[in-house]
Amino acid sequence: MSGNEVKVYSTPTCPYCRMAKKFLDDNGIDYQDLNVAEDKAARDEMINKSGQMGVPVIDIDGELVLGFDQAQLKEKLGL
Amino acid sequence: MTAVVYAARKRIDTLLLSKDVGGQVLWTAGVENYMGYQYIEGPELIQKFEGQVMQFPLEQKIGQGVAALSRTDAGFEVKTEGGDSYQAKAVIIATGKRPRQLNVPGEERLKGRGVTYCAICDGPIFAGEKVAVIGGGNSALEAAADMVKIAEHVYLVSLTPLTGDQILIDRIKDASNLTIFLEHEVVEIEGSNRVEGITMKDLKTGEEKKLEVGGVFVEIGLIPNSGIVKGIAKLNGLGEIEVNCACETGVPGLFAAGDVTNVPEKQIVVAAGEGAKAALQAHRYLQRL
Numbered sequence: 001m002s003g004n005e006v007k008v009y010s011t012p013t014c015p016y017c018r019m020a021k022k023f024l025d026d027n028g029i030d031y032q033d034l035n036v037a038e039d040k041a042a043r044d045e046m047i048n049k050s051g052q053m054g055v056p057v058i059d060i061d062g063e064l065v066l067g068f069d070q071a072q073l074k075e076k077l078g079l
Numbered sequence: 080m081t082a083v084v085y086a087a088r089k090r091i092d093t094l095l096l097s098k099d100v101g102g103q104v105l106w107t108a109g110v111e112n113y114m115g116y117q118y119i120e121g122p123e124l125i126q127k128f129e130g131q132v133m134q135f136p137l138e139q140k141i142g143q144g145v146a147a148l149s150r151t152d153a154g155f156e157v158k159t160e161g162g163d164s165y166q167a168k169a170v171i172i173a174t175g176k177r178p179r180q181l182n183v184p185g186e187e188r189l190k191g192r193g194v195t196y197c198a199i200c201d202g203p204i205f206a207g208e209k210v211a212v213i214g215g216g217n218s219a220l221e222a223a224a225d226m227v228k229i230a231e232h233v234y235l236v237s238l239t240p241l242t243g244d245q246i247l248i249d250r251i252k253d254a255s256n257l258t259i260f261l262e263h264e265v266v267e268i269e270g271s272n273r274v275e276g277i278t279m280k281d282l283k284t285g286e287e288k289k290l291e292v293g294g295v296f297v298e299i300g301l302i303p304n305s306g307i308v309k310g311i312a313k314l315n316g317l318g319e320i321e322v323n324c325a326c327e328t329g330v331p332g333l334f335a336a337g338d339v340t341n342v343p344e345k346q347i348v349v350a351a352g353e354g355a356k357a358a359l360q361a362h363r364y365l366q367r368l
Contacts, residue, residue, distance in 0.1 A: 014200035015105035015122040037203030051272060053294065054191040054201045066191065068099070070142030071161065 004077055006031035007059040009046040013037075016068040017056040023070065027079055031058075080128045081354035082171050082336055082361075087135035089362045094165060095137060096157065098144035101125040102175040103301070103338065104347055106197060113347050124347070145174075148307045154332055168368060169361045172308060172320060172328075172335040173354055176301035176345075181213065185268035186297075193274025194295045198222035205294040207231055211277050213265055214298035215239050220247035222296045227254040234290050235259045236279055238299075263288075268295055303339045315341050326357035334361050 006024065008031050010017030024031050034042035036055060050057045050064050058065040060076045073079070080100075086093040104110070107121035116124065132139075143159040150156075154168040178196035180186060186194055195201040198212075202222070206229040212222045215237030224247065226233045233256060240261055241248055251257055260279065266287065267278040276291045303319045312328040312335070313321045320335040322328055322342065328335055336342075336357035337350035 011200060011203045013203070014197070015101065015125075016197075016200060018122055019099075019101070019105075037206070043204060052191050053193050053204050053273060054195055054197070055204065070099075074142070 004029065004060050006061075006077075007034060008032070009034050009036050009042060009057040009059070010055050011035065011037040014055050020056045020058060020068040020073070023068070023073065027077070029077060080132050081351040082173055082358040083132050083137065083354075084135070085355050085358035086171075086361065087132075087137050089358070091358075091362060091365065093137060094167070095132070095139035095141070096143070096145055096159065096165070097139075097141050098160075100129055100141055106199060110347060145307050148311065150311065150330070169332040169334065169364055171326075171354075171357045171361055172305075172333070172339060173337050173350075173357070174304035174307070175338045175350075176303050178297065179300045179302045181265055181268075181297055181299065183265055183267055185270065189268055189270055189274050189295075192272065193270060193293055194268060194297065196297050198225060198296045198298065201294075202226055202296075203229065205230055208293040209291060210234070210294035210296060211236055211265075211290060211292045212296045212298060213237075214300070215241045215243065215261070216298070216300060217243040217247055218300075219243065219296075219298035220251060222298050223257065224251045226296070227251060227257050230256065230294075232256045232258070234292065236263050236265060236277075236290075237261050238264055238282070265295075301338075305339050308333070308335070317341075325360045326353060327360065332361075332364060334364075 036043040036046055046057050063076055065072045083095050104121045104125050110119050110124055143161045145157055146160045147158040155170045157165045202225050208230055209232045210226055210230045211234045212219050213236050220243040223233055223235045262282045263279045264282055265277055265279050269276045274293055274295055276289055278287055278289050280287050305314055305318050305320050308320055312330050315321050319341040320339055322335050322340045326334045326336050334357040336353040338345045342353055
């Protein structure tokens with residue numbers, strides 16, 4: 001278990017979001033899943049934070065990973 | 080992935096190198112023509128493929144793309160984006176295709192800031208906004224059909240008359256919040272921090288017109304990921320790797336399979352079959368060495 005605070009901004013139809021969440025699950029990382037298709041506040045939060053209009057955006061202790069980038073996730077999570 | 084299963088069953092010492100797992104199948108919402116499944120979602124089919132690959136003891140490096148491929152005395156050297164290097168006697172290229180870009184000013188800068196190449200991923204973020212879908216084929220029509228349900232207005236901008244299936248055209252043609260511009264070329268995407276609009280040119284009159292939109296969905300087809308074999312193997316006019324019916328590229332030990340090649344019909348079932356062929360041919364090649 002890691003002590004990182006992780007938020008995943010995603011849409012239910014996005015395959016890269018599913019893969020990113022599966023990657024976190026497989027590595028035993030707890031995260032908060034925010035569905036930006038339904039949750040307008042989360043959508044605005046994601047856009048304000050990252051400037052991104054694309055998912056997934058993954059926030060690890062305030063640092064952002066754009067897209068499902070395994071190499072970056074591993075590095076930021078110390079896996 | 081099929082090539083890997085065949086290679087593993089022949090007990091070839093195999094390394095699977097890939098940026099990601101799934102490729103184009105991931106962006107496919109529903110698959111209704113892969114045998115064994117009347118209907119299966121793209122990502123679910125990929126999970127099944129992955130599960131089948133994983134049952135073999137196989138070395139794999141997922142997450143890094145291949146940066147360079149070169150020929151050596153012993154065969155080939157493959158360098159990854161992370162700087163790792165591997166030697167192989169035979170190589171199978173099964174890198175598929177990626178979305179084609181418009182190559183207009185503003186596109187690169189506004190990527191992820193309103194410009195998207197994955198409508199099924201990012202569509203819902205643009206609910207209530209005005210958006211432009213660029214393209215006239217099936218993927219553009221599918222994106223337009225999804226977006227008319229949630230966007231304030233959808234502009235469909237196509238360089239040509241619509242080329243997609245009639246069933247998809249029928250699905251959107253009566254939507255009250257859709258405007259179709261045929262034979263219009265996008266010349267620029269505007270916006271500072273995010274997309275604010277596009278400029279397009281009417282190919283018949285030469286007249287330029289601006290549209291105010293918050294999102295641009297680029298759905299203008301795919302290009303092959305064949306860059307790493309440029310200068311080594313022969314590519315056709317579309318950039319596809321030329322192979323014969325045995326998946327041979329003409330370079331001894333270098334095979335290619337699936338959508339990255341000139342094989343007719345880009346289908347999951349065809350690509351899987353080609354992968355099987357390439358692995359069996361590579362096995363024969365290694366036995367002859």
